[in-house]
Each structure stands twice: as structure tokens, then as C-alpha cells.
Amino acid sequence: MTGSPAEVFSRLSNGVYVVGVAHGSRVNAFTAAWLTQVSFDPLLVALSISPDHASYPLLTASGLFGVSVLGQGQMELARQFGTRSGRELDKLAGVAWRRGSLGAPLLLEAAAWLECRVVGTMPAGDHELIVARVVGGAVREASLAPMAYADTGNLDQSDALYPPAFPT
Numbered sequence: 001m002t003g004s005p006a007e008v009f010s011r012l013s014n015g016v017y018v019v020g021v022a023h024g025s026r027v028n029a030f031t032a033a034w035l036t037q038v039s040f041d042p043l044l045v046a047l048s049i050s051p052d053h054a055s056y057p058l059l060t061a062s063g064l065f066g067v068s069v070l071g072q073g074q075m076e077l078a079r080q081f082g083t084r085s086g087r088e089l090d091k092l093a094g095v096a097w098r099r100g101s102l103g104a105p106l107l108l109e110a111a112a113w114l115e116c117r118v119v120g121t122m123p124a125g126d127h128e129l130i131v132a133r134v135v136g137g138a139v140r141e142a143s144l145a146p147m148a149y150a151d152t153g154n155l156d157q158s159d160a161l162y163p164p165a166f167p168t
């Protein structure tokens with residue numbers, strides 16, 4: 001048996017999403033893989049976000065976000081929103097998007113969308129866990145298979161963030 005933490009964690013299954021945030025007239029969006037359903041009734045999702053992200057204060061101030069589900073072949077969108085900060089550039093410029101019913105950005109080309117209201121938060125190491133109620137959603141393109149996080153390689157440069165070995 002072999003496997004560093006990075007190698008083992010790369011075998012967990014995650015999708016790839018663009019999480020849109022808004023507070024008043026300010027909007028931004030970032031790529032996220034750490035998003036999953038956590039309840040049927042009510043419909044809840046959990047999102048893990050770094051408090052260092054430009055999106056974080058917008059998300060926590062408004063208590064809402066939109067989820068654009070990326071499909072296979074949409075790696076450029078994952079790169080656009082996941083490798084630069086909204087502090088450096090307007091990532092939504094040049095990308096087709098609209099505000100959802102809650103006001104958060106949704107990408108027009110996404111395979112599907114969710115709209116979420118935050119119901120709870122919890123520190124989670126170097127990230128923060130956001131639990132949110134899903135208040136809306138739609139499939140745009142039923143034939144577009146979802147993107148897998150494993151297919152993004154080291155786009156998020158996370159290889160360097162794993163410890164070399166598991167704690168004993």
C-alpha cells in the first residue's frame with residue numbers, strides 16, 4: 001500500500017462549481033470543488049471557502065450565493081474564476097452571466113444552477129464551512145455531463161498544500 005495525502009485525496013470525487021457572490025452593487029465569483037449536498041429536508045448544501053478570498057466578505061455580508069455547475073469541456077471557466085482573485089481583476093467581465101433571483105451571479109453557460117441562502121457557518125481549519133439552504137435551481141443543458149475535480153489536475157496548485165505524510 002502506498003499513497004501520500006495528496007495522492008489519496010485526489011481519489012475523492014468532487015464536482016467543479018463557480019460560486020457567485022454579491023453584496024449590493026459588488027459582485028465576484030470563484031471556482032470551488034468543496035461543495036456538496038448535506039440534507040434532503042430541507043435541501044442544504046455545504047461549501048468550504050477560504051476566508052482569504054475576495055469573495056468571502058461579500059458572501060458573509062449578504063448571506064447568499066449562487067452556484068454554477070461546470071460541465072465537461074468548461075476548464076477555461078474553472079481557470080478564469082479559480083486562478084486569479086477578484087482583487088486583481090473583474091473576473092466576470094467578458095463572461096456571460098446574470099444575477100439570479102437572490103442577486104448572486106450565475107454563469108449563462110453553466111450546466112445547471114443553484115441559489116442558496118446561508119443558514120450557518122463553522123470554522124474548518126484554514127477554511128470556513130458554510131451551510132446554506134437551496135432556494136432555487138435549474139438545469140440549463142441536460143446533456144452536459146458535470147466536470148470532475150480530478151480532471152482539473154493541479155489547477156488550484158493544491159499539491160503543495162498537503163502534508164507529505166499522514167499524522168501517525
Ligand SMILES: Cc1cc2nc3c(=O)[nH]c(=O)nc-3n(C[C@H](O)[C@H](O)[C@H](O)COP(=O)(O)O)c2cc1C
Nearest residue numbers: 031032033034049050053054055082084085086156
Ligand atoms: C479547481 C479549483 C477548485 C477550487 N476549490 C476551492 C474551494 O472549494 N474552496 C475555496 O475556498 N477555494 C477554492 N479554489 C480556489 C479559489 O477559486 C481561488 O483562490 C480564487 O482565486 C479565489 O477568488 P477570489 O479571491 O476572487 O474570491 C479552487 C480553485 C480551483 C482552480
